[in-house]
Ligand SMILES: Nc1ncnc2c1ncn2[C@@H]1O[C@H](COP(=O)(O)OP(=O)(O)O)[C@@H](O)[C@H]1O
């Protein structure tokens with residue numbers, strides 16, 4: 001379906017990642033790669049370690065073992081804000097918006113790394129700061145148009161319904177103009193119509209901006225439809241990896257989903 | 263005249279981002295400014311200046327500072343009294359030891375010294391939150407109480423421990439009449455309110471609010487927690503330090519550390535909660551409330567012919583504060599400012615409530 005974008009070189013490679021919380025082994029020896037411009041899904045039952053994987057990529061969790069190469073360079077232990085500055089943005093399974101701020105301000109915050117004026121200039125809100133705010137406001141308005149959330153731009157996000165909050169959170173991540181976008185269950189809890197919208201946004205982002213996307217999703221239909229390749233996790237282990245058709249016919253994956261006893 | 267934004271179409275984002283994008287708000291602010299700068303000085307009595315307006319404005323300035331930290335960045339501080347104290351004694355020492363220094367510069371430098379102190383005591387915020395942070399900032403209070411009562415150098419070896427500020431002179435004039443003092447603190451309060459407004463609608467203000475609302479997400483989007491928190495402590499302390507210097511120089515004249523004790527810290531916290539966390543306007547409302555309430559409690563029973571002792575009045579004051587704090591924390595954490603916003607919202611759709 002997505003012929004316009006050419007899938008490129010490996011942009012992210014995680015190798016032999018192991019992560020434990022006390023006695024709980026959330027991830028055991030996980031390796032996979034993500035190629036430029038592709039949509040890479042991570043699936044697996046609850047508690048499989050999917051969110052933990054994103055948190056490792058993000059720098060929120062530091063794995064006990066394993067390495068990460070991003071854009072060809074080996075990444076050392078890195079804090080989340082540092083990872084963000086390399087062009088990684090994400091959304092959360094449990095929406096993590098800035099509840100007291102408006103939609104517009106949430107999106108503007110997504111661009112904080114591109115804002116350079118000093119505190120004195122901001123205190124005066126003259127010249128440089130005003131120009132900078134305007135410039136970024138224009139970009140943010142494009143995203144607002146893209147996500148069709150014009151009518152709520154001034155609304156505090158805490159007051160929005162769940163589905164719209166998910167959309168705004170995507171907007172905040174997009175505002176950062178990431179090269180790698182991590183989406184943690186962007187369609188969870190949505191009705192069919194909202195899911196379709198979200199699918200369309202994800203595909204459009206991928207096609208129009210060429211953004212590489214790592215997507216965690218439970219809805220198999222969606223996953224098989226939109227992803228280029230799929231990683232399957234179960235109890236912290238990788239049990240499958242490949243194009244949707246391969247994964248679908250993989251016996252271990254079928255067992256995991258049908259709940260065969262381990 | 264209706265309070266409407268109908269028909270006021272914004273043709274550019276610049277217009278939409280302006281400080282007061284609704285015309286009526288703009289008029290209202292200009293009206294308030296004209297009254298404050300022109301009408302009040304013509305008619306107000308000395309009592310009004312000294313007992314109400316001057317303390318109100320200085321406390322409002324301190325409340326804005328505290329609100330930037332607590333209301334906007336979500337960090338708690340129980341040490342505002344201590345930082346006002348740092349501002350007051352820094353200004354005192356600068357003014358006494360370097361007599362040629364312009365007094366406005368003295369205030370700014372006092373603010374900068376307080377900034378450094380505030381950042382030092384803000385360091386624990388990088389590790390701890392909530393109650394623990396509150397206790398850590400309380401340490402600032404005890405430390406400063408000790409520092410300025412025990413280390414005689416800071417009080418210029420004054421035998422009583424009390425110090426007196428030199429007269430305020432600049433631009434070749436002495437600003438010692440109540441009207442002049444009022445205009446001085448008014449100008450400073452307005453300037454700093456504007457600065458605060460600008461900061462909270464810029465990148466730095468958004469990084470504070472993001473840290474307040476969801477610190478993990480803030481960091482993931484690129485905000486360095488160290489920078490966001492320490493800059494909030496820094497800016498907040500700058501405001502509070504200048505307010506402390508003004509409180510000492512303009513309002514009190516002579517003072518000792520007791521003037522900035524823990525009660526001052528608590529009363530500042532009350533102010534921002536009652537006025538409205540995360541609101542500049544609320545900082546003014548809260549300060550007005552705290553200044554005016556005790557006076558009202560003393561006066562109203564008199565007017566009504568009810569005998570009430572000063573002690574009872576001050577007990578009443580505590581009870582009312584207590585009840586209000588609980589009310590606002592539970593029912594309306596955004597305080598008086600939110601009530602004001604609701605009133606405006608109602609007015610906007612009045613008389614067709616749909
Ligand atoms: N911060 C944490 N502390 C302790 N255990 C955690 C933490 N985060 C995840 N886990 C555990 O790691 C395992 C994987 O969780 P998670 O990555 O959230 O799974 P998924 O997203 O696939 O549902 C679970 O057993 C979970 O309880």
Ligand SMILES: [Mg+2]
Pocket residue numbers: 050051052093
């Ligand atoms: Mg999860």
